[in-house]
Amino acid sequence: MCGGLRDRDGPRDGGGQVLMRMTPGRFEATLPVGLLLRQALQKPDYQIVGAPGWMDTQRYSITAKPPEGVPPTAMSVLLLNLLKDRFQLTTHLETRDQAIFHLVMARNDGRLGPALKATSAECQATLAERLAAATAAAGRGVPPPLPPLPGPNDALPCGFVRIPPGLVAGSGRTIAELARGTLSDLTGRPVIDKTGLTGLYDFTLKYSPELGRTAGPLGLLSPDAPAPAIDPDAPSLFTAVQEQLGLKLESSRGPVEVVVIDRFEKPTLE
DSSP: OEEEEEEOOSOSSSOSOOEEEEETTEEEEEEEHHHHHHHHHTOOGGGEESOOGGGGTOEEEEEEEOOTTOOGGGHHHHHHHHHHHHSOOEEEEEEEEEEEEEEEESSTTOOOOTTEEEOOHHHHHHHHHHHHHHHHHHHTTSOOOOOOOOOTTSOOOTTOEEOOTTEEEEEEEOHHHIIIIIIHHHHTSOEEEOSOOOSOEEEEEEOOOOTTBOSSGGGBOOTTSOOOOOOTTSOOHHHHIIIIISEEEEEEEEEEEEEEEEEOOOOOOO
């Protein structure tokens, strides 16, 4: 992906508008380059080592032309190539011993919390139908059919997840998905499912969010995002997981694959 860069005038505290969009034949972005790096590597911060501090304060306007016929699903590869070309990015993978969490049952009798319930048979049938339709579409080489997206105030449909600050709601999800995705993002550590629970579950988790962290893309708020409204009566995430879901986050250590940044330089601007 080739294109141009320019330093974006404005505050150096990460403030200002964030824009990133890809249309046929064109990619545009105005943002701190750290957001591009996270999208390119597809890793949260706890799996990125050696990244420079300026990547979240120095803003750039980027315009680029992707190769013809490249689908939007290839965005991370295109971004990685751009960073290698213009920011001299080089990396390598390592496995390091790091702090992690184990997600375990909170009660000895295995009882679930009031906000964690097995997914209904009707929803499980709907999810099976969607999977069959997606498999058939892939066999024909066409995009899979997608269910309509719910509005922010609509009831959560079968198979969806909603994660505004202070709330995690999911339908038809495994506990392993909840652990390695949402809870890992919210805690800033890998969360390993040790509950032994199988099958699909619906859950709602209400908690007091840590300032600057959410379970959005790769676990971080955009630098210009407003601080979430905090309910002074909401419990901490750890308390909410135990009281509402009947699960518990236990500190531990274990091997974690990380991306080590060997080189990442400010580019020569056009």
